Amino acid sequence: MQLEEHDNANGYLIAPDPDAVRLTRRVTGFDQTGAATDISVIEERPLTIFLNGQEIVTAMTIGDYPDYLALGFLRNQGMLSKEDVVTGVDYDEDLEAVVVRTETVTNHEEKLRKKTRTSGCAVGTVFGDMMEGLEGVQLPATPLRTSWLYALAAKINTTPSLYLEAGAIHGTVLCHQDRPLVYMEDVGRHNAVDKIAGWMMATGTGAEDKILYTTGRLTSEMVIKTAMMGIPALASRSGFTAWGVEIAQQVGLTLIGRMRGQRFVCLSGEDRLVRDADPDSVRDEPRKSARKGAKT
Incomplete structure (x- = not known):
């Protein structure tokens, strides 16, 4: 896929549409003074995902890109392997359902029997299967330039989005070097990641030279999904969980968190960072004040 041939006006291949009516x-x-005020709130819709004739899950989602969400969810849960040939993805807006069809029978029934729910936003994940999918995974040691990180954060954080319009939503962005490519949002951070995975699967986009940027926390599930997608770097404005860091170190994922202004923390993959930008040349953000009684 020739990415440069598909630019839209703002440089993204896919970007949020804050004006989309649905x-x-x-x-x-009413505000704190009792005055009437109008605000935008995010819509939530159920989306039922089928794999061939089997109902898999009903997810709460904002309703955009249901085909990518379904493909990415099934791929990240291990219900679609790289060998499975997808012959069709059919979405019925009235039924709020999407059916992914494959050329041959998959192993999804076995996966369903082993299903274990976790506490991820909006939709649970088949966590045991995801952990199994990490067996033998070792991501490419792709260098990550700090100049790319600063450029990505500056553009992504000022891109018009549903988050800036209404809040209560997570964003995930697929990037190449200093260029954000595909920006997906949803009520659950895992939905946003799955949309990225589905888009990559549908377009045949390679992962070995990509960076994933997320507005959410760097949890074990976020790290696992990034690794299963084959993306060697994951970055966020938010913080880490200990298990997320441990898994990142295990699979060779470069993990960057607490990215605010000129500051960030790398807890995995420091040897792959190329520090080619002077932090003092980057506009900083005010530090949050320490909690009362906390050590500084």
């Missing part, structure tokens, strides 16, 4: 709703409320 994604937000205007609601009247």
Whole structure:
């Protein structure tokens, strides 16, 4: 896929559309003074995902890109392997359902029997199967330039988005070097990642030279999904969980968190960082004040 041939006006291949009428709703409320105020709130819709004739899950989602969400969810849960040939993805808006069809029978029934739910936002994940999928995974040692990180953060954080319009939503961005490519949002951070995975699967986009940027926490599930997608670097404005860091170190994922202004923390893959940018040349953000009684 020749990425440069598909640019839109803002440089993204896919970007958020804060003006899309189906994604937000205007609601009247009252502020702290009692005055009436209108705000935008995010819409939530159920989406039932089928694999061939089997119902797999019903996820709460904002409703955009249901085909990519379904493909990515099934791929990241290990219900679709790289060898499975997808022959069709059919979405019915009235039924709020999407059916992914394959050329031959998959192993999804076995996966369903082993299903274990976890506490991820909006939709649980088949965590045991995801851990199995990590067996033998070792990501490419792709260098990551700090100049790319600073450039990505500056552009992504100022891109018009549903988050800036209404909040209550997570964003995930697939990037190449200093260029953000595909920006997906959803009520659950895992949904946003699955949309990215589905887009990559549908377009045949390689992962070995990509970076994944997320607005959410760097949890074990986020790290696992990034690794299963074959992406060697994951970055976020948010913080880490200990298990997320441990898994990142295990599979060779470069893990960057607490990215704010000129500051960030790398807890995995320091040897792959190329520090080619002077932090003092980057506009910083104010530090949060320490909690009362906390050590500084």
